[in-house]
Amino acid sequence: MGKLQNIDRRDFLKKSSLCGLPFLLPVEHTNFLNNSEKIKDHQNAGDPINFVFDGPHQSPKDYIELLTSIEKEQGIEADTYLKGGATKKLEEEFAKLTGKEKAIYMPSGTMANQLAIKMLNGENPKVIVPENSHIYRDEADAAQSVHGLRLVPTGIDQAFFNLEDLQKTIRELDENEVFRSGLGTVVIENPVRRAQGVAIPLENIKEISSYCKENGFKMHLDAARMHLASAYTGVLPAEYSSHFDTVYISLYKYLNAAGGAILCGDAEIIDQMDHQIKIMGGTMYQSWSITAVAMHYLQNIENSLNAVLKTSEELIKELNELEEITICNIENGTNIFQMDLDKNIDSEKFSRILYKEHQMLIFPNKENKMRFAANASLLNREISEIKNAWKLSLKKSKIN
Ligand SMILES: Cc1ncc(COP(=O)(O)O)c(C=O)c1O
Structure with missing residues (x-):
């Protein structure tokens, strides 16, 4: 780009x-x-x-x-309970854009982040997250109170964490806890909202991602502002996404919809989300008024x-x-x-x-x-x- x-x-x-x-x-x-x-x-x-x-x-x-004007110029097809129509079209477009097998619409980024770490984590209780991230600071302790997950912050007082910070956090958990429990997922937010929108250098992401792969930890990317990062770094959304198991992108930050989020990943994980969205009460009757607008802006x-x-x-x-x-x-x-x-x-x-x-x-x-x-x-x-x-x-x- x-x-x-x-x-x-x-x-x-x-x-x-x-x-x-x-x-x-x-x-x-x-x-x-x-x-x-x-x-x-x-x-x-x-x-x-x-x-x-x-x-x-x-x-x-x-x-x-x-x-x-979108309806006049291109027509809008309605979805039902988030299935079909403008929403399906948008999901397919995001799967292509991120190079992932599947994408699914969710009513909010908070839900996308939370359901991603819940499903990626399996039986493991711990998730490592950036200390300044939305998932750690702005999601009302949903991980702890709703999903039984323990968020462990890393990169304290830094714009973003690097591999050494992550390894130190893992070492400290191992050394200081007598009854050990598993770490399931490592989260990165990029660009970093609480650090004036800085984009994390790709090399940094790659190092963390390969370490996590070697050690069997899953990775989730909160890329609410994915397109912004891509425009300023030249790193395509598919390249960023290739280093993660799941990727969330906002539909209202730069795509100007009235709300909404997309979560992308392998079919194995995304296929489980439909049920998860329903049990969280997120299966809205229709979402076309959001997804049609996001699709319109996505094209340009x-x-x-x-x-x-x-x-x-x-x-x-x-x-x-x-x-x-x-x-x-x-x-x-x-x-x-x-x-x-x-x-x-x-x-x-x-x-x-x-x-x-x-x-x-x-x-x-x-x-x-x-x-x-x-x-x-x-x-x-x-x-x-x-x-x-x-x-x-x-x-x-x-x-x-
Ligand atoms: C980085 C980041 N992640 C997640 C979210 C959550 O998005 P939503 O408001 O759709 O829950 C936001 C919203 O501000 C955000 O800035």
């Missing part, structure tokens, strides 16, 4: 008409604004851009319009993310020409950058003006150290227009 050369953004938007819908900016994340300042009618403020989320924010109206995801990558490179170069702004890459970073604002700028005021006057959302920070995320909403406007909006907002938010 190489970077797109010489892509014309407007042309790209025209060709992928639905990507150009002027999604609304979310008001629920703008604590730094008074209620009266939140934009309700965006008609005259230009198409919205956010430097915060995984993608453009879709209101119910946006989503309905999107579904309507490489081009879309490459356009974001190229445009954000150009935009950052331009913004760095402004005296008060320094935007830097993060080591192994993907689409998130560190942005330092000059101490002479009131960061809250800057964010407020950008939002109110230009429909651009970036979160303020008391120390003027802000997080700059590049996503498809960037493609909504010309770089010169964005730069100008920033220039005007900086001017109005000087402290003295």
Whole structure:
């Protein structure tokens, strides 16, 4: 997946008409604004851009319009209890994309992660997980409380763990526990959400994976943002997936669906998931409104993310020409950058003006150290227009 050369953004938007819908900016994340300042009618403020989320924010109206145009352009076939129609099509596409035998839709990434480790683990109680991962920190102790699994964290205070960290954790378990119990699965999250979206170097993944294979441990990949990692590293989803037994990819992070997840793996494991989803209460009557949208974006995801990558490179170069702004890459970073604002700028005021006057959302920070995320909403406007909006907002938010 190489970077797109010489892509014309407007042309790209025209060709992928639905990507150009002027999604609304979310008001629920703008604590730094008074209620009266939140934009309700965006008609005259230009198409919205956010430097915060995984993608453009879709209101119910946006989503309905999107579904309507997909139905008009391609037709949508309904599924029943997650079987057939748009959902089956999407599953087949993901199996191909990851090079796995099968893929299955699940209502959430949390369910995909939990069911993957449950089924991979067999009779073993222990699962080693990254200390900063979603599976360890953000899944409400589901592994412990629902599935009888013990999550053992590794890579404490690091963006990601390496083979040595894993071996040390295993050694410590062996040395410090009298009544030993089995380790079933090792989990990797890539890109790492709690470490500014860094992508783990492939060599690191390969080393861990071959060690796990040699020692009979299964491997699960939480690749909620798989396409993002691929766009920034050039490592294809199938290459990442080849080092794992199961792989989960989100349908709403970069595929803009209203929710949902896909879990991919060998038929032997995926065929058991249907029953598991049902006993967890996840067998929704219909999922086509999610899977049809994910499929729509999947068809163009490489081009879309490459356009974001190229445009954000150009935009950052331009913004760095402004005296008060320094935007830097993060080591192994993907689409998130560190942005330092000059101490002479009131960061809250800057964010407020950008939002109110230009429909651009970036979160303020008391120390003027802000997080700059590049996503498809960037493609909504010309770089010169964005730069100008920033220039005007900086001017109005000087402290003295
Ligand atoms: C890395 C990662 N894994 C898993 C999930 C869980 O996804 P879901 O919200 O679909 O349960 C998220 C959601 O934020 C995530 O960022």
